[in-house]
Amino acid sequence: MSEEAPVKWWTAKRKTAVVRDIFKGKTTVAEVARQHDLAVSDVESWMDEAQKNMENGFKSRPKDLREQYESELRETREALGEAHLQIYALKKWRRLLDDEENS
Known part of the structure; x- marks a missing residue:
């Protein structure tokens, strides 16, 4: 297993990639938290935010x-x-x- 440099700043693009991998079943919240030394609640809040924003994308007239x-x-x-x-x-x-x- 290769050691990745710790992420100091989580950009929206990087968070999106992680959340997308979780949604696709490629990884789990616990694995992401462990790999990047994050709290599980942080990753879960990203997922909550993504789900909230996805709903807006499905509306006929997005807010x-x-x-x-x-x-x-x-x-x-x-x-x-x-x-x-x-x-x-x-x-x-x-x-x-x-x-x-x-x-």
């Missing part, structure tokens, strides 16, 4: 990639806004408690 990213960006901004409000409220609550203790 525009930009639209997908904009939707994800909107959701991320909303989550960030909620987190910001929670942090603000917790800081304010903490200041009120500190003021109450110092009085």
